[in-house]
Amino acid sequence: MRLTVSQALVNFLTAQYTERDGSEQRLIPAVLGIFGHGNVAGLAQALLEPPASRGFCQGESRISSGLPYHLARNEQGMVHTAVGYARMRNRLSTLACTTSIGPGATNMLTGAALATINRIPVLLLPSDHFATRVATPVLQELEDPRGHDISVNDAFRPLSKYFDRVQRPEQLPSALLAAMRVLTDPAETGAVTLALPQDVQAEAYDWPDELFAKRVWHIPRPVPEPAALHRAAALLRSAHRPLIIAGGGVIYSEASAALRRFAEVTGIPVADTQAGKGAVPWDHPAAVGGIGATGSPVANELARDADVVLGIGTRYSDFTTASRTVFAHPDVRFVNLNVARFDAAKHAGEMLVADARAGLEALTELLTESATHPDKIPDSRKRYEGARARWNAVVDHAYRLGLAPVPAQTEVLGALNEVLEPTDVVVQAAGSLPGDLQRLWRARDDKAYHVEYGYSCMGYEIAGALGVKMAAPEREVFALVGDGSYLMMAQEIVTAVSEGVKLNIVIVQNHGFASIGALSESVGSQRFGTAYRYRSEETGRLDGDRLPVDLAANAASLGADVIRARTIAEFRDAIATARAATRTTVVHIETDPLAPSPDSGAWWDVPVAEVSTLESTQGARKTYEQHMTAQRPLI
Structure with a gap:
């Protein structure tokens, strides 16, 4: 069968399945992507064209072709979406992500690190420079004097569980089979990267029919020796x-x-x-x-x-x-x-x-x-x-502190925990929320708590929630995001709106980095550089008045419905409204970053300056040295 490399890749992916305990599902049911000059004539064309196995019918709907395409808004974000999808599917299915060359490709590096650290399978398809090198250096090509075979995509090597660069069509079958092996390995999975030179993507080759036959990858349950x-x-x-x-x-x-x-x-x-x-x-x-x-x-x-x-x-x-x-x-x-x-x-x-x-x-x-x-x-x-029983009483108290005029974050979590159904999914990743969630959240279902804490990547929340909802459309999904993480990456709100994927997003506004602010104070650094403020003419530091940032207005400009809540009572009503809505809805509430939260009674090793003129740092160093005495090698 004569197809381009891109067409062959798409046809191959439509035929890959996983099976465990008698349940079979598509391994790669869809592709996320952003097109540029590196993939617009390759993978974009292949995704547009109906699969070879069903004939090339002029004008056939893309929806019927077997590998739906979803337009993402940020390359890092779409990898997070694939991770959220794969985690919700217990790593039995995932999504592929295609980008153009250069910055489009390297924008996925953070996502690749997150996937591999969390042992979550994702298939990354970054475009690469010309394999023929006839026009070298091309736009966005890294020229490395050590060799012409080096590109920015080599940065994916340490972040991937499997990496390959397909320089010739003949290399595609072995690369694809190796990629599927790693994606379906429960012990050694993570990001799988296949770098695709833009000229090779469009090159035609006569492929053996067996490459496109249905292939089922059986996920083992290894038994103990x-x-x-x-x-x-x-x-x-x-x-x-x-x-x-x-x-x-x-x-x-x-x-x-x-x-x-x-x-x-x-x-x-x-x-x-x-x-x-x-x-x-x-x-x-x-x-x-x-x-x-x-x-x-x-x-x-x-x-x-x-x-x-x-x-x-x-x-x-x-x-x-x-x-x-x-x-x-x-x-x-x-x-x-x-x-x-x-x-x-x-x-x-x-x-x-x-x-x-x-x-x-x-x-x-x-x-x-x-x-x-x-x-x-x-x-x-x-x-x-x-x-x-005593701890449950502490949690109940944290849920109902009754602070005014601005509530505590623990009160927001308490109201949310009590309003949500057992199967509703809460998605989070970074800031002070993961700590409060692990200590205080009362999970009632094994897929209802989704906190990415292997990489704790700011900006994961909304993009990851999109993947969770795509994987489990029958569940209500709530992305909890602080203002710091929201400003890192909110673009996939647009993707959710355009795809008609309904998300519930809670923006917790505390005007800075609450988690790092508290950590900074504990190590004697006095919350330096952790608040969103104007630069003060008096001190020369970023400790002036609060910035007039309106995240609710920003979310509305991206196409979401927005509800502003000022009190916990208003927040409860807003969550009920959002849950009943059919469109992506954002609930915005301001919280007090200095409000207390129950302590875990445990420690985390963050080194403190050994010498300092600051009394706060000197005191923190003494505390640090006391905690260090309890560390054990555990061997």
Whole structure:
């Protein structure tokens, strides 16, 4: 079959499927893109033209061709949209992203880093300079004296789980198959980048028909190796104060029910990470809340006493371990159930390399014989029931502080948490909101809490929410975005409006970087450079009057309906109105960045200047050195 490289790529993608547990779905159901001179004659033309397998019918609707195209407004944003989509689909489907060469391509670098760090599959198709080099240097080409084969797209190499540059048509089949292998690998997935020289995109070649045959990529559920399973079970049996940490791998492997059963059989309390929140509902008897620097005091106190920690699908980030201070038992041991061997080996843990659901089911079966009856469950549950009740009272108070005239952010979250339905999805990524959310949000569904905290990328919220809604149109999706993140990237509001994808967006306006402001104060830097202000003639610094920025007006100019709320009562009404609306609706509310929020009782390692003339910094350094004494190598 004679097709251009771009036409062949599009036809190939329409025939790729994944399957797990008997459920089959398209691997790449759509393409996001922004066209420029690098791809307008290549991939754009191929997406316009009906697939070869159905014939080239003049004027056939693009909608019927099998690979819908969505016009994005920002290249980084469209990668975030693909990530939100893939995460909502438990990494069984994702979206492809095409850009022109030069700045269009490199705008995706941040998105690539986010996808790879979070182990979320996305297919990136940046255009590249001419493979023939006949017109070198072309517009936007990087000239590197070390070699003509270097382009700006080489910056994707360290950020991608797989990178290839298709310099000749003959290279396309092997590149595509390798790309699909990585996209469907539950352990080694992330950003996959295929750089496509603009001349090669338009070059024709005679392709074998089998390249375009339907291909199903079966997603495995690796089972634990028997000896490793018995070692893990023996270590758990020996524990006096065990603790489970549920990571994102629990949700991606659809192991939430298996985790709940395991916790009920063994009586072991369950703490969760940002990515694992919701795997066990907040009011389940075994749930003790978030773990680590942004977690709950209940989970962190249990972590300090734990002699055996069962980590499931977690990569043990510094927030999870409170910079390696939260696990304080002198003889603490780890059992790491993870599909990725790299993560299973962390903290010198007992490695249980397996799919989270398969591993939990095997552990449950093995431990059932020796598990105690409910009336003989270890005293762990009795130990934390009182603490959990006290913490719930603290959360209730934070939800209803009653500050005036400007409410606290915790009040906004409380009102939202109480108004939303269990299956409504909240999307967030950066600022002070992730900390408040992990500590205070009461998740009732394992897909209703979507906080990107592997990269914590400002600007992810709206673009990511678009992907979530595309993946789950039956759910209401709420993007929570602070003014700092909103100003980083709000363009995908336009995409949502143009596509008729209804989003609910909450803009929390606090006139600066609330999270970094608080952190700055804690390290003795006096909130320097963290507020949105005019430059003062008196001080020469950005500490003058507030800027007259109107984010609500900006959102309206991008096509969204906007509701301004001043009080929590107005906010509740606005959320109800937004939820019932059929168009993308923005609710704007101002909050007090200095309002208190409950503390996690844990630490995060942010180095403080060792010498300083500022008393605030000197005091912060002493506190820092005290916390450092609690850090452990965990080996």
